[in-house]
Amino acid sequence: MKQVTWTITENMPLTPDTYRLRLTGDTEAITAPGQFVNLKLSGFYLRRPISVCDWEPGAATLIYKVLGHGTAAMTHLPAGTELDVLTGLGNGYNTSLAGERPLLVGGGVGIPPLYGLARRLTAEHRQVAAVLGYNRASDIFLAEELHALGVTVRLLTADGSAGTCGLVTDGMEGVNYTHLYTCGPEAMLHAVWQRCRTDGQFSFEERMGCGFGACMGCTCRTKYGHKRICKDGPVLRREEIVW
Amino acid sequence: MVNTAVTLCGLPLENPVIPASGTFGYGYEFAQIYDINCLGTFSFKGTTLTPRYGNPTPRIAEYAGGLLNSVGLQNPGVEAVIREELPRLREVFHKPVMANVSGFSIEEYAQVCRQLDGAEQVGWLEVNISCPNVHGGGAAFGADPRTAAAVTRAVRDVTKKPVIMKLSPAAADIAAVARACQEAGADGVSLINTLPGMRIDLKRRRPLLANGTGGMSGPGIFPLAVRMVYQVYEAVDIPIVGMGGVSTAEDVLELMLAGATAVGVGAANLVEPCACRKIIQDLPAAMERYGIQQLTDIIGGAHHG
Numbered sequence: 365m366k367q368v369t370w371t372i373t374e375n376m377p378l379t380p381d382t383y384r385l386r387l388t389g390d391t392e393a394i395t396a397p398g399q400f401v402n403l404k405l406s407g408f409y410l411r412r413p414i415s416v417c418d419w420e421p422g423a424a425t426l427i428y429k430v431l432g433h434g435t436a437a438m439t440h441l442p443a444g445t446e447l448d449v450l451t452g453l454g455n456g457y458n459t460s461l462a463g464e465r466p467l468l469v470g471g472g473v474g475i476p477p478l479y480g481l482a483r484r485l486t487a488e489h490r491q492v493a494a495v496l497g498y499n500r501a502s503d504i505f506l507a508e509e510l511h512a513l514g515v516t517v518r519l520l521t522a523d524g525s526a527g528t529c530g531l532v533t534d535g536m537e538g539v540n541y542t543h544l545y546t547c548g549p550e551a552m553l554h555a556v557w558q559r560c561r562t563d564g565q566f567s568f569e570e571r572m573g574c575g576f577g578a579c580m581g582c583t584c585r586t587k588y589g590h591k592r593i594c595k596d597g598p599v600l601r602r603e604e605i606v607w
Numbered sequence: 608m609v610n611t612a613v614t615l616c617g618l619p620l621e622n623p624v625i626p627a628s629g630t631f632g633y634g635y636e637f638a639q640i641y642d643i644n645c646l647g648t649f650s651f652k653g654t655t656l657t658p659r660y661g662n663p664t665p666r667i668a669e670y671a672g673g674l675l676n677s678v679g680l681q682n683p684g685v686e687a688v689i690r691e692e693l694p695r696l697r698e699v700f701h702k703p704v705m706a707n708v709s710g711f712s713i714e715e716y717a718q719v720c721r722q723l724d725g726a727e728q729v730g731w732l733e734v735n736i737s738c739p740n741v742h743g744g745g746a747a748f749g750a751d752p753r754t755a756a757a758v759t760r761a762v763r764d765v766t767k768k769p770v771i772m773k774l775s776p777a778a779a780d781i782a783a784v785a786r787a788c789q790e791a792g793a794d795g796v797s798l799i800n801t802l803p804g805m806r807i808d809l810k811r812r813r814p815l816l817a818n819g820t821g822g823m824s825g826p827g828i829f830p831l832a833v834r835m836v837y838q839v840y841e842a843v844d845i846p847i848v849g850m851g852g853v854s855t856a857e858d859v860l861e862l863m864l865a866g867a868t869a870v871g872v873g874a875a876n877l878v879e880p881c882a883c884r885k886i887i888q889d890l891p892a893a894m895e896r897y898g899i900q901q902l903t904d905i906i907g908g909a910h911h912g
Contacts, residue, residue, distance in 0.1 A: 574877035581667040
């Protein structure tokens with residue numbers, strides 16, 4: 365973890381309620397895809413935890429969905445704004461377990477961290493497939509970018525307005541994969557967990573106090589005892605998850 | 608050169624700044640960010656006899672003045688604290704630490720304190736009779752002067768270490784509870800714990816916290832803390848650890864003028880990991896700004912004249 369100042373270079377809507385934030389600054393503390401940052405926003409006491417979509421030395425991309433007052437306020441931040449950021453939080457995904465044909469399963473705002481993961485997995489010359497679920501056609505983001513990385517993308521919408529009509533678990537049918545990586549709403553994670561036939565890594569979300577393991581605000585039970593989503597997670601291995 | 612040193616229940620503190628229990632874990636996360644030996648001391652995570660998971664999540668909510676938590680005393684239990692946490696802490700913190708103790712019966716409080724009495728690293732026992740997030744324990748003992756005195760006596764009997772009773776702002780008369788603790792043998796009192804509150808999720812039309820209620824902390828409760836420290840100072844002769852929404856060096860001075868000998872910092876640690884280091888760094892300049900040479904000179908200073 366590191367406390368740094370990042371400067372916004374772009375804050376633009378990808379869909380009516382999902383925004384992409386590009387920032388410049390020290391990204392040294394980010395060591396794995398699936399980690400997150402905790403942003404201080406003017407006018408709010410608690411920081412806002414946002415997953416890292418992608419990063420490189422000196423720059424990061426975050427994608428966030430407007431879900432409450434904090435994320436609504438974020439949409440008004442203009443380029444040039446400096447943000448106080450705790451960066452390099454959480455464990456992130458382990459790419460060494462991926463095998464030859466990893467499968468990424470993402471739902472809605474759970475998809476962003478899978479992009480940074482896919483970039484690293486494809487760079488490691490693995491054959492990456494992704495199953496992406498959205499509510500409707502107007503919610504779709506990152507699907508083209510994942511395709512451009514060379515990822516085989518299966519796209520589903522709950523209302524059938526784009527791609528295949530159905531849920532991500534329908535999209536997992538018939539895919540032959542060596543390891544599964546997923547992020548999305550908890551109900552989706554549970555359904556994917558039940559359907560998953562290999563080892564896998566599941567990224568969870570929880571309301572957090574500090575984001576760095578001090579307050580015990582985001583604890584969950586696992587087979588190996590109590591874990592803090594922010595510090596010991598957000599990524600848990602398939603076999604340790606207790607629903 | 609100004610002097611920030613104070614003495615808390617017979618033990619010297621380089622400065623009065625003490626991260627409050629529940630916001631600093633067992634020190635380890637913060638030791639990875641800064642050298643925590645700059646602290647006066649810190650109060651570690653509330654410890655009970657047996658391991659506790661705590662309350663279901665969500666455990667955290669926000670309000671304009673800070674946050675609410677309903678963690679519910681998650682901790683590994685006193686044996687694991689002595690066996691695992693204290694040795695790990697020894698590597699990164701070289702001063703006496705304040706052990707925060709909670710319980711669900713008078714006997715449990717006494718048993719946890721008895722075990723911690725043997726831990727050399729523990730300088731003070733802070734006995735939490737004010738946790739708002741557990742049923743049948745915590746605040747139930749701190750609400751009434753008689754039960755508060757009963758816990759104090761039971762703990763006093765099993766340890767020679769200084770005993771500091773942590774009091775609830777939800778008690779009908781916090782000064783009466785403090786006086787009862789002093790009469791029962793407490794060496795000090797600390798206040799205030801968090802204040803019970805609630806937020807409701809407009810979309811779900813249900814309380815936001817899974818536990819329903821949670822303890823409010825942060826700058827929004829600072830004036831309440833100042834008022835209660837002021838009142839308790841008039842009621843007792845033992846030292847007070849003042850806390851509640853402290854975020855700056857000026858807040859430290861204000862609580863000391865109200866009557867605090869040392870000052871706890873809680874919620875601020877969670878949003879600014881280096882909050883305590885900054886407060887300690889800022890303290891000498893703040894003292895000079897207000898013409899303070901020795902911090903000990905201003906304890907209770909607002910009461911004179």
